[in-house]
Amino acid sequence: MISTDEVKHIAALARIGLNEKEIEKFSHDLSSTLDWIAQLEEVDVAGVLPTAHITGMGNISREDGVTDFFEKEKIVKLFPESKNGYDKVKSVL
Amino acid sequence: MIRELHEKLINKEITAEQLALNYFDVIEKKDKDIFAYLTLTKELALEQARKVDAKIARGEKIELLEGIPGAIKDNLCIAGVRTTASSKILDNYIAPYDATVIERLEEVGAVFLGKTNLDEFAMGSSTENSAYGVTKNPHDLTRVSGGSSGGSAAAVAAGEAVWALGTDTGGSIREPASFCGLVGLKPTYGRVSRYGAIAMASSLDQIGPLTKTVEDAAIVLSAIAGQDKMDATSAHSSGKDYAKCLTGEIQGLRIGIVKEHIDGLGEDEKKSILEVIETYKKLGAEIVEVELPHSKYSLATYYIIQPCEVSSNLARYDGIKYGLSVNDEKESNLAESNLPKKLLETYLDSRQYGFGKEVQRRIMLGTYALSSGYYDAYYLKAQKVRTLIKKDFEEAFKNVDLILTPTAPTPAFKIGEKTEDPLQMYLADMFSITANIVGVPAISVPGPEVAFEGKTLPFGFQLMGKWFDEENILRVAHAYEIAKK
Numbered sequence: 001m002i003s004t005d006e007v008k009h010i011a012a013l014a015r016i017g018l019n020e021k022e023i024e025k026f027s028h029d030l031s032s033t034l035d036w037i038a039q040l041e042e043v044d045v046a047g048v049l050p051t052a053h054i055t056g057m058g059n060i061s062r063e064d065g066v067t068d069f070f071e072k073e074k075i076v077k078l079f080p081e082s083k084n085g086y087d088k089v090k091s092v093l
Numbered sequence: 094m095i096r097e098l099h100e101k102l103i104n105k106e107i108t109a110e111q112l113a114l115n116y117f118d119v120i121e122k123k124d125k126d127i128f129a130y131l132t133l134t135k136e137l138a139l140e141q142a143r144k145v146d147a148k149i150a151r152g153e154k155i156e157l158l159e160g161i162p163g164a165i166k167d168n169l170c171i172a173g174v175r176t177t178a179s180s181k182i183l184d185n186y187i188a189p190y191d192a193t194v195i196e197r198l199e200e201v202g203a204v205f206l207g208k209t210n211l212d213e214f215a216m217g218s219s220t221e222n223s224a225y226g227v228t229k230n231p232h233d234l235t236r237v238s239g240g241s242s243g244g245s246a247a248a249v250a251a252g253e254a255v256w257a258l259g260t261d262t263g264g265s266i267r268e269p270a271s272f273c274g275l276v277g278l279k280p281t282y283g284r285v286s287r288y289g290a291i292a293m294a295s296s297l298d299q300i301g302p303l304t305k306t307v308e309d310a311a312i313v314l315s316a317i318a319g320q321d322k323m324d325a326t327s328a329h330s331s332g333k334d335y336a337k338c339l340t341g342e343i344q345g346l347r348i349g350i351v352k353e354h355i356d357g358l359g360e361d362e363k364k365s366i367l368e369v370i371e372t373y374k375k376l377g378a379e380i381v382e383v384e385l386p387h388s389k390y391s392l393a394t395y396y397i398i399q400p401c402e403v404s405s406n407l408a409r410y411d412g413i414k415y416g417l418s419v420n421d422e423k424e425s426n427l428a429e430s431n432l433p434k435k436l437l438e439t440y441l442d443s444r445q446y447g448f449g450k451e452v453q454r455r456i457m458l459g460t461y462a463l464s465s466g467y468y469d470a471y472y473l474k475a476q477k478v479r480t481l482i483k484k485d486f487e488e489a490f491k492n493v494d495l496i497l498t499p500t501a502p503t504p505a506f507k508i509g510e511k512t513e514d515p516l517q518m519y520l521a522d523m524f525s526i527t528a529n530i531v532g533v534p535a536i537s538v539p540g541p542e543v544a545f546e547g548k549t550l551p552f553g554f555q556l557m558g559k560w561f562d563e564e565n566i567l568r569v570a571h572a573y574e575i576a577k578k
Binding site (some may be wrong): 002006007008009010011012013014015016017018019020028029030032033034036037039040042045048049050051052053054055057060062071074075077078079080081087089090091092093 | 153172173186187189190229281282283296322323326327387391393394396397404408411412413414415416417423425426427430433435436437438440441442444445446453454456457458460461464471473474475476477478479480481484501530531532560561
């Protein structure tokens with residue numbers, strides 16, 4: 001069972017604001033999903049390596065060159081708040 | 094269908110512009126009821142079409158897809174076009190660049206009619222999680238079109254597009270294809286670049302076509318497949334023409350079936366699948382029983398891996414860089430954080446009001462599973478089970494060339510039927526999800542229709558092939574299609 005305190009802790013980590021009703025609901029929803037997922041406990045995975053990449057590709061690299069992105073203005077337009085062409089963030093002090 | 098329209102274009106029976114306009118007429122007439130499209134790109138489409146007409150007028154050769162109108166799922170970026178992923182958090186997002194698949198389709202002259210509805214960030218099996226409304230099934234407007242690529246499926250099924258692109262993370266192309274009576278192809282993980290697709294679960298996501306015929310799917314795949322330096326997971330590819338593999342010849346091919354998959358179906362669904370099996374026997378294929386003992390854990394494995402990757406990928410929506418930014422000026426009850434208050438409140442509020450319930454549920458689940466102390470029990474465990482499921486497939490493929498299953502357990506369900514119970518909704522993907530877990534290519538093909546709740550509805554079967562062997566599943570799908578004509 002995921003307690004409402006745990007839900008609050010997870011919501012803070014996930015940066016999702018929740019009201020009291022939602023906290024209650026998540027406590028129930030997460031618990032039932034985790035109970036269902038618990039079926040994996042019966043699988044014996046001793047000595048089994050985890051899958052990192054499903055088709056087994058590795059070490060894909062490209063030249064580490066400088067390229068220009070020509071759509072800067074379009075990105076600036078997407079900023080919720082901007083100043084002098086910069087993204088304005090909230091005060092951190 | 095694409096080939097016939099191509100012939101009409103080069104024989105000047107119709108112009109590409111008129112063809113596009115015809116499709117906009119159908120959209121105008123039908124989409125009020127169906128709601129396949131979120132955004133229409135009429136100006137862009139007509140501009141693209143006129144370019145094709147100019148080429149034809151100059152006597153230049155055109156590609157098969159050139160001038161053929163299609164629809165694009167709204168989690169794929171087209172530069173300058175609103176791209177929402179059906180989420181309020183991206184309600185005002187105008188994509189600043191093209192996805193690689195869009196670039197490639199533009200290179201071959203395809204025409205884009207608009208952007209289609211989906212479950213928010215492609216999480217769902219019915220489009221009921223869209224922030225903008227549900228897409229109805231053209232075969233029965235009281236039923237879902239499937240999901241998450243439900244808008245793409247409904248658009249093609251209703252004649253509102255010739256072809257469409259979808260994305261598939263656990264069945265999101267194949268299940269709507271099955272529900273709407275279409276062909277839907279999820280290519281091998283890595284076959285198609287995901288650059289410019291809004292990331293959901295990166296170890297599972299693929300882009301693929303939804304079409305009326307297998308040949309059409311092969312034509313669209315040929316245009317979009319191939320390596321891309323912008324997606325490091327994309328695989329080497331030699332510019333294949335997948336339509337060339339559709340020979341109709343499947344004599345001696347070994348098709349695997351899993352007994353439990355068929356036994357667990359309802360009577361009418363079982364009848365449909367058995368009829369498909371009979372057809373393949375008549376065509377000269379050999380049907381072989383195979384065992385995939387770990388595949389029953391695919392769904393649970395998915396619901397660890399997918400939420401974990403979602404929680405990481407969707408961390409970018411913070412109300413600071415782009416998208417919805419909210420600060421409701423109320424102090425949150427989640428005090429525990431050492432971040433400056435105003436910054437934290439903007440994060441919390443933007444994500445509270447911007448994300449829908451299902452997306453929040455998956456982010457929460459993934460955050461829980463990845464939080465301190467739980468990694469080994471959940472994510473690591475799931476990735477180990479994933480290895481075992483993959484090994485089952487490697488074993489099976491020593492003995493058979495491909496595996497046949499139903500695409501979904503039932504035909505399209507009613508709107509509202511499963512929205513209250515997330516687990517019931519997740520079960521709609523029980524057969525399709527394994528192909529994403531193991532990375533193999535899989536196609537849904539319309540099988541015999543099924544009597545279901547007093548209606549006759551489309552019902553698809555699924556063929557899963559070996560890694561990077563799209564040719565084989567396309568060939569076998571096509572052989573069924575022509576046998577049934």
